[in-house]
Amino acid sequence: MTPNDVLDEFRSAGALLEGHFILSSGLHSPVFLQKMFVFQDPARTERVCRALAEKIRGTFGPVDYVVSPAVGGIVPGYETARHLGCKAIFVERENGVFVLRRGFTIPEGARVVMVEDIVTTGLSSRECLAALREHPGTILGAACLIDRSGGKADLGVPLVSLVQLDIPAYAPDQLPPELAALPAVKPGSRSLKS
Template sequence: MTKDEVLAEFRDAGALLEGHFILSSGLRSPVFLQKMFIFQDPVRTERLCKALAEKAQAAFGTIDVVVSPAVGGIVPGYETARHLGAKAIFVEREDGRFRLRRGFEIPEGARVLMVEDIITTGLSSRECIAAIREHPGTLVGAACLIDRSGGSASIGVDLVSLAQLDIPTYSPDALPPELAAIPATKPGSRGLKA
């Protein structure tokens, strides 16, 4: 699947938004990728994750276990694992740190792939990788649908993505005038109140 085909999937799903957005990192951006609009469509999700599985397998070989960060990584992690013929598990926050819970285990000798949805700064990926490394098994690499850092996010392992974008981000006190003129919205899930 080409970068243009991946972006077409996001556009067609209404998941490529333009405006002034507050990202989960606190940074601001003129573009937001609302991946949940992708994940509400099982057929679209399958197309993207099948392509991601093929790319990950070509880069890393056989995968036994896919580990993803909850909540956003669960759907692409599961669907990518399905196409890899691998087990799908996820980490969750406990006392502020990602950990395997629910009886999930990584067996000794297992070849592990970390799968994310969208990578911007790489923080949640690094936290997920740190949790994976607390268990036996061999972390072979990471995969994501879109790397919006343009390849600059360092996560500590080799990363493959379906599309690499260089979408600018800004600290709230260093916005360009055209972005500062638009009211900011926070469309992501972090910080949602019940």
Template sequence: MTQDEVLDEFRAAGALLEGHFILSSGLRSSVFLQKMAVFQDPVRTERLCAALAAKIVARFGPVDVVVSPAVGAIVPGYETARQLGARSMFVERENGVFALRRMFKIPADARVVMVEDVITTGLSSRECLEAIRHEGGRLVGAACLIDRSGGRADIGVDRVALATLDIPNYPADALPPELAAIPAVKPGSRSLGGAPA
């Protein structure tokens, strides 16, 4: 699947939004990827995650376990694991820190890949990877549907992405005039469930 085909899937789902958005990182952007509009369609999600699974196998080889950060990456993590014939797990915040819960356990010899939905700054990816390192298994790499950092977000491990975009993000006190003129909305999920915004 080409990058344009990936973006076409987001456009067709009405998930490529333009305006003034407060991202989960707190940064501001004129573009927001409302991936849940994509994930509500199982057929579209399957197409994207099958393509991501193929890239994962090509780069990292066989995978035993896929781990994703809650909430946004649970669906693509599960579907990518299904495509890989792997187990699917997710980390969620416990006292503000990502951890495996719900009886999830990574076998000691398992080959593990972290699957994200969208990477912007890499914060949730780094936190998820840290949780995986505490649990054992062999972390072989990471993957995401869209890397909107242009490949610059450092997550500390090798990664693959279906699409790599260079979408500018701005601190709230350094907005370009055209963005500052639009009211900001916060469509992300990081502040749900008591997690830090």
């Protein structure tokens, strides 16, 4: 799959949104990739995650565990692991901090890749990787469907992506007037209260 093929999957799923969005990092952006519109279609998810699995295998070799950050990473993590023939587990927030819950464990010596849906600043990926360092296993690197940092996000481990985009994102006190004029929505799950 070429980067354009992947973007076409997002486009035809209606997942390329324009407006005023507050991102997980607190930055504001005129563009949001609503990955759940892709993941609601299993056939579409299968196509993009098969391509991601091929890229992961080609870059990191055999993988024993895919670990993803909830919520957005769970579906692509599972589907990518299915193509890699390995386990899929996830970290989720406990008092705001990503941890492995539900009795999930990683055996000594396991080859681990972190799979994200979208990388913007890389904050969620770094938080997930920090959680993984509390456990056994060798972290080979990270992978995502779309890196919207234009390759600038630094995870501290190698990151492979299917698409690299450089999408503008602004600090709340530096919004361009045309963005500030639109009502802001926050689609993600960080800081959602239960």
